[in-house]
Amino acid sequence: MFVNAFGRPFMLERQDALDQLCINTIRMLAVDAVQKANSGHPGMPMGTAPMAYLLWTCFLRINPANPKWPDRDRFVLSAGHGSMLLYSLLHLTGYDLPLEELKNFRQWDSKTPGHPESYLAPGVETTTGPLGQGFANGVGMAIAERFLAAHFNRPGHTIVDHYTYGIVSDGDLMEGISHEAASLAGHLKLGKLIYLYDDNRISIEGSTDLAFTEDRAARFVAYGWHVQQLDDGNELEAIAGAIRRAREEAGRPSLIVIRTHIGYGSPNKQDTAAAHGEPLGVDEVKLTKENLGWPLEPTFIIPEEALARFRQILQQGKKWEDEWNVRFRSYEKAYPELAEDWKRALSGELPSGWDKDIPAFPVDTKGMATRVASGAVINAIAPNLPTFMGGSADLAPSTKTLINGVDDFKADHYDQRNMHFGVREHAMGGIINGMALHGGVIPYGATFLTFSDYMRPAIRLAAMMSLKVIYVFTHDSIGLGEDGPTHQPIEHLASLRTIPGLTVIRPADANETAEAWRYALEGKSGPIALALTRQNLPTLDRSTYAPADGLSRGAYILSDTGGKRPDVIVIASGSEVHVALEAAEKLRQKGSAVRVVNMASWELFDKQPDAYRNKVLPPEITARIAIETGVPQGWHRYVGDRGEVVGMNRFGASAPYKVLFEKFGFTADHVVKKAVKLVGKAKSRLSKDD
Numbered sequence: 001m002f003v004n005a006f007g008r009p010f011m012l013e014r015q016d017a018l019d020q021l022c023i024n025t026i027r028m029l030a031v032d033a034v035q036k037a038n039s040g041h042p043g044m045p046m047g048t049a050p051m052a053y054l055l056w057t058c059f060l061r062i063n064p065a066n067p068k069w070p071d072r073d074r075f076v077l078s079a080g081h082g083s084m085l086l087y088s089l090l091h092l093t094g095y096d097l098p099l100e101e102l103k104n105f106r107q108w109d110s111k112t113p114g115h116p117e118s119y120l121a122p123g124v125e126t127t128t129g130p131l132g133q134g135f136a137n138g139v140g141m142a143i144a145e146r147f148l149a150a151h152f153n154r155p156g157h158t159i160v161d162h163y164t165y166g167i168v169s170d171g172d173l174m175e176g177i178s179h180e181a182a183s184l185a186g187h188l189k190l191g192k193l194i195y196l197y198d199d200n201r202i203s204i205e206g207s208t209d210l211a212f213t214e215d216r217a218a219r220f221v222a223y224g225w226h227v228q229q230l231d232d233g234n235e236l237e238a239i240a241g242a243i244r245r246a247r248e249e250a251g252r253p254s255l256i257v258i259r260t261h262i263g264y265g266s267p268n269k270q271d272t273a274a275a276h277g278e279p280l281g282v283d284e285v286k287l288t289k290e291n292l293g294w295p296l297e298p299t300f301i302i303p304e305e306a307l308a309r310f311r312q313i314l315q316q317g318k319k320w321e322d323e324w325n326v327r328f329r330s331y332e333k334a335y336p337e338l339a340e341d342w343k344r345a346l347s348g349e350l351p352s353g354w355d356k357d358i359p360a361f362p363v364d365t366k367g368m369a370t371r372v373a374s375g376a377v378i379n380a381i382a383p384n385l386p387t388f389m390g391g392s393a394d395l396a397p398s399t400k401t402l403i404n405g406v407d408d409f410k411a412d413h414y415d416q417r418n419m420h421f422g423v424r425e426h427a428m429g430g431i432i433n434g435m436a437l438h439g440g441v442i443p444y445g446a447t448f449l450t451f452s453d454y455m456r457p458a459i460r461l462a463a464m465m466s467l468k469v470i471y472v473f474t475h476d477s478i479g480l481g482e483d484g485p486t487h488q489p490i491e492h493l494a495s496l497r498t499i500p501g502l503t504v505i506r507p508a509d510a511n512e513t514a515e516a517w518r519y520a521l522e523g524k525s526g527p528i529a530l531a532l533t534r535q536n537l538p539t540l541d542r543s544t545y546a547p548a549d550g551l552s553r554g555a556y557i558l559s560d561t562g563g564k565r566p567d568v569i570v571i572a573s574g575s576e577v578h579v580a581l582e583a584a585e586k587l588r589q590k591g592s593a594v595r596v597v598n599m600a601s602w603e604l605f606d607k608q609p610d611a612y613r614n615k616v617l618p619p620e621i622t623a624r625i626a627i628e629t630g631v632p633q634g635w636h637r638y639v640g641d642r643g644e645v646v647g648m649n650r651f652g653a654s655a656p657y658k659v660l661f662e663k664f665g666f667t668a669d670h671v672v673k674k675a676v677k678l679v680g681k682a683k684s685r686l687s688k689d690d
């Protein structure tokens with residue numbers, strides 16, 4: 001006999017009418033909502049309702065009255081298209097999601113969009129829909145839980161100890177990101193991660209046999225997971241037993257493969273792709289309700305007894321949280337400083353002095369690569385910010401992202417902070433999203449800028465969810481040299497800049513790199529991508545040039561005309577700022593008044609008030625040149641119709657970087673030539689106007 005979370009005995013014999021009623025309530029809410037919206041995915045909730053009912057009412061430690069209770073179990077619906085399953089559970093268990101919201105499924109301004117969005121309905125732990133992402137998010141949540149437990153718990157004082165559960169689907173398991181994340185989760189022995197696999201063998205085009213025939217269970221065994229297989233998704237006790245065993249398995253993440261039937265209960269659509277992504281249709285809804293013994297009218301029925309059972313969780317949840325509060329108070333007494341750290345980490349506030357050791361880099365004409373400066377800054381921050389953690393996709397020696405004097409985050413060393421994601425950029429993106437969603441840690445992930453493409457779907461979701469994650473993208477241009485065009489990002493800056501809510505920062509020297517990190521950590525508005533060089537850049541003399549903290553405004557006047565009206569404005573980012581400065585000197589020698597604007601971040605500059613933007617780039621000065629070793633797209637916004645862009649219109653090449661800068665026109669002389677022409681044109685226009 002298994003005693004469930006409410007202390008009531010749970011046995012197969014007790015899979016009684018009330019259990020069935022609860023399960024069918026979930027099914028029919030999904031059927032009705034999809035039918036009313038005339039779009040959505042009814043089949044998945046119909047098939048997974050039993051496992052979801054059981055998990056939520058017997059295992060999941062949550063408090064619907066406080067969706068943010070820090071030590072709650074996390075639940076991820078990775079197959080986000082089955083969103084009505086989650087919305088039904090949230091409403092039924094007492095989250096602040098009124099039935100009206102379910103009736104407004106997929107409608108404008110509702111909290112129940114087609115796919116769950118973390119910032120709308122309370123209790124939605126992550127935005128899912130792009131298959132596989134939720135799988136990786138859950139791995140990230142389980143990682144954060146293990147780290148925080150190791151960092152904060154003390155003997156006799158456990159304040160972090162929860163599971164991460166998920167429901168994953170065929171589509172999730174097909175997507176590459178889940179393979180990557182599963183492999184890492186197995187390696188890390190994340191025993192508190194438990195996924196229920198909705199093995200319904202149907203996807204959009206029909207049977208999964210069309211394209212997905214490997215032995216999934218064996219694959220997960222090979223990854224180092226604890227795998228159980230159940231052949232009937234309606235057998236509650238079998239599922240309960242499997243979840244219980246999964247919880248007892250401390251050394252491996254668990255996959256419970258549960259054979260289900262998409263569209264369960266629908267006489268004509270069960271086990272077919274027709275149940276996957278469209279309403280059942282009026283006739284089939286009627287037949288399904290009749291088949292399951294459900295009243296045809298009204299729609300959105302929630303039987304009182306069923307609601308009462310679901311709502312028991314409110315009482316139980318309060319009890320769990322109260323117990324945790326008692327534990328926390330005792331922890332607070334025993335470890336007041338740690339308790340303060342915990343509260344601060346959870347709130348996202350930074351400890352005072354977190355940035356006190358960030359170095360001021362001395363003037364240096366030889367200088368250093370911004371990736372190297374970034375490494376120094378990471379190491380200046382890490383000792384003062386113990387919940388700052390991350391790593392790279394097998395490129396740490398190149399991305400300079402290792403924290404010195406700290407060990408690797410690995411099984412049985414969960415208190416350590418150097419993460420090794422392996423060559424798995426996509427999972428890295430999804431995992432750090434999950435870590436940020438969990439809360440309590442500030443994660444970073446690193447790779448070469450060119451491989452940001454491999455993690456773009458996760459970056460997009462980080463931006464959508466406004467997550468505080470930091471990307472360290474090094475080797476940010478043709479300046480990486482001999483590795484050649486495969487490794488030289490050309491379109492990547494432009495393409496990252498198209499993602500709403502992502503802030504891209506490309507500092508020009510070591511001190512700007514420090515400022516970029518400062519901004520990234522203090523920022524509260526979504527992910528930050530740092531684009532950093534492989535090659536050395538001079539560390540600028542800030543007594544000659546404007547201070548590096550101008551970077552926080554996105555663009556600033558680095559070097560100016562001494563009060564004269566500029567003849568030309570040269571705008572550049574990152575390594576090209578130095579080309580701009582050299583060109584400006586040459587132009588000044590020819591008598592031109594030149595302003596150099598360092599534009600490290602479009603997004604930050606665009607947020608500035610008009611007055612500031614017009615001061616940096618006065619509208620009347622039309623002779624403007626932008627220099628960046630990437631595609632010119634977008635730069636015309638800053639240089640205007642009459643301006644010029646020195647950019648890359650083709651892929652790069654394999655050669656020493658100085659040769660590449662020369663060949664592709666990133667030289668002071670080339671910029672001077674262009675500027676002289678522009679100034680000439682502007683002057684002749686001015687004299688015509690006179």
Ligand SMILES: Cc1ncc(C[n+]2csc(CCOP(=O)(O)OP(=O)(O)O)c2C)c(N)n1
Pocket residue numbers: 041043044079081082129130131132169170171172175198200201202203204262276
């Ligand atoms: C990355 C990604 N590719 C494609 C889709 C479109 N899509 C939504 S559901 C689905 C089929 C998923 O099948 P399965 O996971 O088995 O879900 P079920 O049929 O059981 O509802 C696809 C291809 C998506 N949501 N995400």
